[in-house]
Amino acid sequence: MDSIASETSSLDWIDTHCHPDELLTGGQFDAAWQRSRAAGVRHWIAIGTQVSDMALYARAAEDHDFLSFTVGLHPLNLAGLSVEDLEKILASWDFYRTRKGFVGVGEIGLDYSRLPGALAEREALIRQQKSFFEEQLRWAVRHELPVVVHARQAFAEALDILRRSRVDGSRVVFHCFSEGPEEVQVLNAGGMRASFTGIVTFKNADKTRAALKAQGPDRLLIETDAPYLAPHPHRGRPNEPAHLPLIAQSIASILHLPLSELSHRLALNSREFFEVRG
Numbered sequence: 637m638d639s640i641a642s643e644t645s646s647l648d649w650i651d652t653h654c655h656p657d658e659l660l661t662g663g664q665f666d667a668a669w670q671r672s673r674a675a676g677v678r679h680w681i682a683i684g685t686q687v688s689d690m691a692l693y694a695r696a697a698e699d700h701d702f703l704s705f706t707v708g709l710h711p712l713n714l715a716g717l718s719v720e721d722l723e724k725i726l727a728s729w730d731f732y733r734t735r736k737g738f739v740g741v742g743e744i745g746l747d748y749s750r751l752p753g754a755l756a757e758r759e760a761l762i763r764q765q766k767s768f769f770e771e772q773l774r775w776a777v778r779h780e781l782p783v784v785v786h787a788r789q790a791f792a793e794a795l796d797i798l799r800r801s802r803v804d805g806s807r808v809v810f811h812c813f814s815e816g817p818e819e820v821q822v823l824n825a826g827g828m829r830a831s832f833t834g835i836v837t838f839k840n841a842d843k844t845r846a847a848l849k850a851q852g853p854d855r856l857l858i859e860t861d862a863p864y865l866a867p868h869p870h871r872g873r874p875n876e877p878a879h880l881p882l883i884a885q886s887i888a889s890i891l892h893l894p895l896s897e898l899s900h901r902l903a904l905n906s907r908e909f910f911e912v913r914g
């Protein structure tokens with residue numbers, strides 16, 4: 637182990653956004669947890685994206701104190717779901733809400749990156765994404781829960797829905813932030829925050845690094861978004877929570893903060909935002 641790795645592994649890190657569903661179903665979960673713990677990443681928040689992963693995470697959180705989880709339907713996972721389906725899903729969340737390790741709602745939002753070309757189809761999809769976002773948000777607001785937002789090529793539209801929902805801004809995080817400094821200032825002015833991934837380690841990500849600097853450390857959250865977005869030098873390969881310290885090192889140098897101070901700050905921010913105890 638080199639000296640940087642031993643420095644980060646003696647610290648305490650929380651991966652606030654990962655998707656360990658394939659680790660669980662593929663029998664890799666325990667090995668990934670061992671690697672994570674060895675790297676100092678001692679808590680994972682598994683973020684829901686569809687009906688099947690929520691059930692999986694709730695079961696896993698029962699057995700593992702290091703795992704918290706959220707429930708949510710990702711905007712790209714709505715194909716074939718009707719309003720009636722959504723009602724049933726929201727009803728099932730009343731059960732998840734009582735389970736050990738449950739911490740909030742997400743990831744929910746809008747994703748306009750893969751809209752179909754035909755106008756009618758396109759409009760129907762946008763309508764569905766918006767109504768599913770609004771309904772899930774309403775449930776989160778009713779239960780006063782933190783909300784993890786996914787907004788891709790739809791920043792202004794997502795912000796508009798959040799404002800109209802009257803959600804408490806301090807409970808909203810825009811995950812995997814990839815907008816610029818102006819957008820992060822708009823978020824922060826509304827009490828909201830941005831969370832950053834391994835994108836900050838990519839060569840061509842100056843805009844994201846500028847956004848990171850504009851927000852600063854006070855309400856910062858960081859995440860791997862594993863298995864996606866592996867940080868440099870693992871870019872292009874499957875990501876895992878054990879890689880979080882690579883992202884933290886990069887952030888510490890961008891913000892000119894000692895690693896130990898960043899770790900302390902992030903632990904406080906993450907535990908406060910998600911009300912994580914373990």
Ligand SMILES: [Zn+2]
Pocket residue numbers: 653655683743861
């Ligand atoms: Zn995600």
